[in-house]
Amino acid sequence: MQVTLENVTHTYQPGSPFQATAIRNVNLEIREGDFLALIGHTGSGKSTLAQHINGLLRPTEGRVLLDGKDIHQKGYDKKEVRRKVGLVFQYPEHQLFEETVAKDVAFGPKNLGLSPEEVSERVTEALRRVGLGDPALAEKSPFELSGGQMRRVAMAGVLAMRPQILVLDEPAAGLDPQSRREMLDMISDLHRQGTTVVMVSHAMDDVAHYATRAVVMEKGAIAMDGAPEEIFRHGEALEKMGLDVPSVCKLGMYLRENGLPFPQDAFREDQALSAILTLWKGGKRHGAQ
Amino acid sequence: MALNDITLGQYYPADSAVHRMDPRVKILLLIALIVAIFLAGNLLAFVPVVALLLAASALSHVPIRMMLKGVKPLRFILVLTFVLNVFFLQGETVLVDLGFAMIKTESLITAVHYTLRLVFLVLASSLLTLTTPPIVLTDGLERLLSPLRVVHFPAHEMAMMMSIALRFIPTLLEEADKIMKAQTARGADFESGNLIQRAKAMVPLLVPLFVSAFRRAGDLAMAMEARCYHGGEGRTRLRVLKCGQRDYIACVVMALVIAAILLLNRVC
Ligand SMILES: Nc1ncnc2c1ncn2[C@@H]1O[C@H](COP(=O)(O)OP(=O)(O)OP(=O)(O)O)[C@@H](O)[C@H]1O
Ligand SMILES: [Mg+2]
Numbered sequence: 001m002q003v004t005l006e007n008v009t010h011t012y013q014p015g016s017p018f019q020a021t022a023i024r025n026v027n028l029e030i031r032e033g034d035f036l037a038l039i040g041h042t043g044s045g046k047s048t049l050a051q052h053i054n055g056l057l058r059p060t061e062g063r064v065l066l067d068g069k070d071i072h073q074k075g076y077d078k079k080e081v082r083r084k085v086g087l088v089f090q091y092p093e094h095q096l097f098e099e100t101v102a103k104d105v106a107f108g109p110k111n112l113g114l115s116p117e118e119v120s121e122r123v124t125e126a127l128r129r130v131g132l133g134d135p136a137l138a139e140k141s142p143f144e145l146s147g148g149q150m151r152r153v154a155m156a157g158v159l160a161m162r163p164q165i166l167v168l169d170e171p172a173a174g175l176d177p178q179s180r181r182e183m184l185d186m187i188s189d190l191h192r193q194g195t196t197v198v199m200v201s202h203a204m205d206d207v208a209h210y211a212t213r214a215v216v217m218e219k220g221a222i223a224m225d226g227a228p229e230e231i232f233r234h235g236e237a238l239e240k241m242g243l244d245v246p247s248v249c250k251l252g253m254y255l256r257e258n259g260l261p262f263p264q265d266a267f268r269e270d271q272a273l274s275a276i277l278t279l280w281k282g283g284k285r286h287g288a289q
Numbered sequence: 290m291a292l293n294d295i296t297l298g299q300y301y302p303a304d305s306a307v308h309r310m311d312p313r314v315k316i317l318l319l320i321a322l323i324v325a326i327f328l329a330g331n332l333l334a335f336v337p338v339v340a341l342l343l344a345a346s347a348l349s350h351v352p353i354r355m356m357l358k359g360v361k362p363l364r365f366i367l368v369l370t371f372v373l374n375v376f377f378l379q380g381e382t383v384l385v386d387l388g389f390a391m392i393k394t395e396s397l398i399t400a401v402h403y404t405l406r407l408v409f410l411v412l413a414s415s416l417l418t419l420t421t422p423p424i425v426l427t428d429g430l431e432r433l434l435s436p437l438r439v440v441h442f443p444a445h446e447m448a449m450m451m452s453i454a455l456r457f458i459p460t461l462l463e464e465a466d467k468i469m470k471a472q473t474a475r476g477a478d479f480e481s482g483n484l485i486q487r488a489k490a491m492v493p494l495l496v497p498l499f500v501s502a503f504r505r506a507g508d509l510a511m512a513m514e515a516r517c518y519h520g521g522e523g524r525t526r527l528r529v530l531k532c533g534q535r536d537y538i539a540c541v542v543m544a545l546v547i548a549a550i551l552l553l554n555r556v557c
Contacts, residue, residue, distance in 0.1 A: 017302060056470050079476065087474040094464075095471040097496035107493065111476030143500065157475060 001067060001084060001164045001196065003030040003053055008062035010048050022048040024220040025062070030165065030198060035191045037207040037228070038200045040217030041242040046200045047090060049217065050167050053198060054085035083112055086163030090170050090200075092154035093147060101127070101145070101153050102138040108161040119160075126160035127153075129190075131182060148179045155183075165196040172206065184210060208232065208246035208267045216241070232267045248272040299359070301419040306535050307349035308420045312429025314536040315417055318543050322413045325547045332402055334553040335409065337546045342412055351419050359415035360408055367404055374400035423455040425528070432530060445521025453509070461502060468497045 005028040011021045023045040030036060030053065038046050051057040052064055055071045055078055063070050071081050089095065098104035102123050109119045127138060130152040137145075142153050155171065171187065172180045188210050191197045201207055207214055207228060214231045216224040218241050224231050231238070235245045235253065245253075246267045252275075255262040266275045322341070329335050346353050360367070378400070380393025418426070431448030438444055469479060472493045479490050 051470065054474060056474060082474060082476050087471075089467065089471045089474070092471065094501055095468050095475075095493075095497055097493045097500075107472075107477070108475035111478070161475065 001032050003085070003165060004028070004065040004068075005049075005052060005059075006063045006065065008049075008052055008059040008064065010045075010052065010057060011060045012048075014060065021060075022220055023052075023217075026220075026222055028215065028222065028225070030196065032196055033194075033212075035188075035197045035210060035212045036199070037211035037214045038198060038217065039202070039204070039207060039214060039243060040223075044217040045220040046217055047169050048220075050087065050169050050198065050200055053165070053167050054087045055081045056087065079112075083161065084163060085165045085167060086158040086161055087167045088155055088158050088169065088171055090173065091151075092158075093150035095154055095157075096142040096150060099141060100139050101132070101142050104142050104153060105156045105160050108157055112161060122160045122162065123156075126156035129159055129186060130156045131186070132156065148175055151175065151179075151183075159190075163195070165198065166190060167198045169200045170202065171199065172201070172203065202244075204232075204244045204246045204249075208248065209269075216243070229265050229267060233264060299355075299415070299418055300422050301351050301355055303350040303420075305349045305420070307345060307351075307416075309535065310420075310539060311530050311532050311536050312421055312425045313433050313530060314532060314539060315421060316426075316429050316433060318539060319413060319417045321543050321547065323410060325543075325550055326406055326409050326413065328547070328554070329406075329550050330554040332398065332405070333556070334550045335405060336553065337549040338409055341542070341546050342409070342416065345416055349416070349420050351416070355419060356412050356415045359411050363407065363411060367407055370407060371400050371404045374403055424452050427452040427455065428526075428528060429530065445524075449521075457502075457505070460505075461498065464501055465494065465498055469494055 378396035380395035434444040
């Protein structure tokens with residue numbers, strides 16, 4: 001399962017005075033097993049790009065290939081794309097509509113034409129996954145829940161379709177620290193169990209922590225693409241684009257400025273720990289001499 | 290998705306004399322122009338109207354193509370008007386005999402006249418909405434209607450409601466577009482099926498849309514109250530409307546157009 005974007009350009013409202021080219025000439029290959037973090041300044045075209053991956057937006061120019069086949073070709077079954085690629089929108093809690101949580105989560109699987117038993121099994125599983133396993137909750141109206149719980153229900157609605165590629169547009173935005181961690185850990189679990197993940201995020205610490213690959217967008221084009229350690233080595237370039245670096249990198253910069261040999265490529269807490277331990281041991285030896 | 294094509298409150302931003310005119314004058318002139326279009330008794334009398342529309346289009350930098358866009362949704366009505374008039378009006382001179390029906394010269398001319406009249410009416414009103422931001426338009430309307438307060442007509446409330454509605458149409462459209470996409474991503478199908486299936490398919494779109502509209506309405510009311518809004522009483526305005534030279538010139542031009550039409554009515 002692999003998605004390839006070939007020279008994709010998207011222009012909103014072409015021909016009107018409000019026309020805006022959101023992404024330009026994007027080439028991107030999403031490989032099986034990726035945990036791809038899509039980062040970029042507000043308005044850089046991340047959401048637009050995300051919506052091309054499951055064919056919701058049609059490229060103005062260029063092609064989107066799923067396993068080598070153009071998904072916008074005549075005769076290509078769009079349902080196939082929807083089944084394989086799940087998309088969770090920014091603030092997905094605004095899409096809930098059913099009387100009960102369970103019914104809402106069942107909407108996607110039902111649209112896939114699954115049997116009622118299969119649907120209900122998937123609903124239970126998806127709700128359990130997002131931490132809403134309580135059967136009493138499943139019968140509540142989604143509008144009675146808190147914002148964070150609504151977010152999880154919406155998430156479950158997509159997970160219940162069991163996509164092989166999961167695209168998430170800022171899934172943790174606006175959540176409290178604990179829900180945020182739970183959300184990200186759950187996504188990480190899915191990734192470990194074989195789901196390819198594409199996640200739009202502004203939080204560099206999350207990218208450092210979870211992603212295996214980072215793609216940086218600037219003004220509608222891909223500015224960098226590589227492993228997080230490579231991307232975060234270009235801290236200055238990121239800052240010029242209005243982006244951040246993980247807090248460990250910031251700590252490293254500060255320590256280096258003050259003459260301590262903190263390694264350039266440490267960007268995760270565990271790496272920071274070993275670097276600090278090395279420094280500390282070295283320091284003690286100095287002190288002993 | 291298809292929702293992008295809807296151009297409501299179809300303001301065409303540009304910096305021109307027509308755009309800068311006082312909205313009250315523009316509204317009154319539109320009414321005058323509509324009257325003028327109805328006054329025109331023959332095809333020749335449309336010439337000043339066409340001249341005025343062309344001049345306004347050139348002066349306002351709004352391409353004729355944009356103005357004609359407003360005519361497109363009315364094409365069925367236009368065709369119907371034309372066909373009905375061609376076949377059912379009385380006339381003397383037979384132009385074509387189709388066997389089952391006859392086309393008379395007089396009815397053909399009248400049909401063209403009526404159809405053109407509709408087209409010009411639409412073009413004239415588009416000219417107003419294309420060159421005036423909706424908010425300014427409601428402002429002008431409020432000022433024009435405010436004398437009616439004496440008979441307890443709620444001019445300010447009406448205008449406030451209209452401007453809020455106008456302000457939120459694009460927001461709601463955007464929201465609808467987003468929800469539609471989100472449900473499509475979950476496999477919803479808005480495009481195929483029979484009428485009942487399609488109506489049912491709208492539920493996942495409409496429920497979230499209404500929920501969010503109510504939430505927004507509540508938030509907005511709260512925000513307005515927090516900023517001490519209490520109706521139109523004693524409220525001053527940000528944009529003070531003022532008639533200028535260009536408004537007077539426009540009025541004179543309109544008077545000339547009407548005079549020309551009346552004259553042409555006599556001549557033919
Ligand atoms: N429906 C639309 N119509 C017109 N222009 C749009 C539309 N959606 C997005 N745009 C424009 O396209 C550009 C990219 O938008 P996009 O939503 O992809 O950015 P983003 O990177 O997701 O930003 P954010 O971080 O704020 O979510 C922006 O300049 C935006 O104004
Ligand atoms: Mg976005």
